[in-house]
Amino acid sequence: MPRPTHSSERIVIVGGGFAGLSAAARLAEAGLPVTVIESSKLGYAASTQNQGWLHSGAWFARTHPQLAGLCYNSLLQTLEFCPECIEPGVGGMIYGSLKxxxxxxxxxxxxxxAGIPYQQLLSGELNWNLPQLRHDNVAWTTRLPDRSFRPDVLLSQLAATARNAGAEIRPNTVVTGLMMEDRSVEGVVVGANEELPARLVILATGAFSVTRFPQLYQAIATEQSDYRLVCLKTHLRAITPGLSADPFCILDGVGLNHIPHHETSVFGTSRWEIVSNADNNQIEEPEVAIIERQLGQLFPNMSDKAVTVHDWAGTTIQAMHVQQIQPGDAPLPTIIDHSREPHGIENILSIFPGRATLWAHLAEQLRTTVLERFGSRRMDASKPPWDVTV
Ligand SMILES: Cc1cc2nc3c(=O)[nH]c(=O)nc-3n(C[C@H](O)[C@H](O)[C@H](O)COP(=O)(O)OP(=O)(O)OC[C@H]3O[C@@H](n4cnc5c(N)ncnc54)[C@H](O)[C@@H]3O)c2cc1C
Structure with missing residues (x-):
């Protein structure tokens, strides 16, 4: 069948979080005309409401070694591309088991x-780094390369890279619908009725979009064969002044983890529950109580020093393979090409990083997918600015 003729060569990316901005940077660098449309300010949703844990992949290594390797590579690429986003004075993460x-x-x-380097802690180092920890509780510890990062700084750098490569970025602009002709997406509708024709539309709209902009999704969300869009929710607790400049993660139990940001400690767990509504970010007391109980056991004297405590919950969306749906289990970066789905809709892709950390991998995969679709001969052109290979 002949390809439909498009009135525009433009690629429109909907969503200005990690997925949308990293995709824009790479596609613009490949010489493609790109417009990013973000309904609020850049990084408004999960991309700035997360914990700021730049994963090394260590947590995933026992069950998903390949994913763990991808994470480690993404961490190296982030360090190469934007060293300024790493929280100053914060080192690698101490992993350990309690029992x-x-x-x-x-x-x-x-x-x-998985190829992730690690280092035994020197004797006395744990005491020095986490003096308030009840050490009789700890069976072993090792330091890994996970870091604490500032999502806002990394997002700004991605936006600047995209703009420098020629991408147009339009914040505070809502995409309200898709321009459809039969089963082909011909562009997007912006605001009340501005039509923006596009050769390809990429949805990088994260979690809220499913509930807030159902008209964007009604055509595609229910028609995937291999993947389900799964909305996941987790809880975080921030305490100021912070505990220590050392991130840590307890590998057993609920996976209590600590990411230091300036003078604040942000605690989370590996608990991600599946929710039906992405707008559901109400705090559930039993979830907060789990973090509180773990902290009380590990740091019995901490409550004396805590001045402010701030709890929040956030949602993210992952495209999970139908055989793998377990909360928080396999945050693989995913590109759904809707033309390949049973009811095939042409000219639209949707993208999910799984974790913010995996942005670089997603952007490279997407660039390959798009250039292949366009039959481009420029596949090998331009080394990514976050490439760490020599
Ligand atoms: C509480 C929490 C903690 C997390 N902690 C970590 C962590 O420590 N480390 C880590 O690596 N990952 C973490 N994650 C996961 C990570 O934050 C997400 O995987 C990542 O931010 C998703 O990026 P995204 O660009 O796909 O989505 P988003 O950041 O949600 O971006 C989507 C954007 O699309 C825009 N949009 C939606 N609809 C429209 C529309 N119709 N028109 C225009 N714009 C639209 C939204 O405004 C939004 O800005 C966490 C997630 C949560 C919820």
Whole structure:
């Protein structure tokens, strides 16, 4: 069938979070005309409401070694591309187990397999770095390369890279619908009725879009064969003044973790629940109580020093393979090409990073997908600015 003739060569990316901005940077660098449309300010949603944990992949290494390797690579690419986004004075993450000395061997084997470097802590180092920790509680500890990062700084750098490469970025502009002709997307509708024709539309709209802009999704959300859009919610607690400049993660139990940001400690767990509504970011007391109980056990004297406590919950959306739907389990970066789905809709892709950390991998995958679709001969052109290979 001949390709439809499009009245525009433009690629419109809807959403200005990590997914949309990194995609814009890479596609613009490949010489393609790109417009990003963001309904609010850039990074308004999950991209700035997250914990700021730049994953090394260590947490995923035992169950998903390939994903762990991707995470580690993304971490290196982030350090290369935007070292300023790393929280100053904060080192690598201390991983440990509270009760199982024998698990150390399994974890280190998994980190070796995934290619993630690690370093035993020197004697007394734990005491120095986490003086308030009840040490009799800890079976073993090891330091890994996970870092605390400032999402706003990384987003600004991605936006600047995209603009420098020629992308147009329109914040505070809402995409209210798709311009459809039969089953082909011909562009987007902006605001009340501005039509913006496009050769390709990329939805990088994260979680809220499903409930707030259902007209964008009604055509595509229910028609995927391999993937389901799964909305996940997690809780975080921030305490100021912070505990320590050392991030840590407890590998057993609920996976309590700590990401320091300036003078604040942000605590989370590995608990992600599946919710039906992406706008559901109400705080659930039992979830907060789990964080509180863990902190009380590990840092019994901490409450004396805490001045302000701030709890929040956030949602994100992941495209999960139908056979893999387990909360928080496999945050793989995913590109859905809706033309390949059973009811095939042409000229629209949707993209999900899974974790903010995986932005660089998603952008490269997307660039390859788009250039292949366009039959471009420029596949090998331009090395990504976050490339760490020599
Ligand atoms: C509480 C929480 C903690 C997390 N912690 C971490 C962490 O520590 N480390 C990590 O790596 N990942 C973490 N994540 C995951 C990470 O934040 C997300 O994977 C990532 O930010 C998703 O980016 P995105 O660009 O796909 O979505 P979003 O950041 O949600 O961006 C989507 C954008 O699209 C815009 N939009 C939607 N609809 C429209 C429309 N119709 N028109 C125009 N614009 C529209 C929205 O305004 C929004 O800005 C966390 C997530 C949550 C919820």
């Amino acid at each position: 199982d000395p024998s698990s150390q061997e399994d974890w280190t084997r998994a980190w070796d397999t």
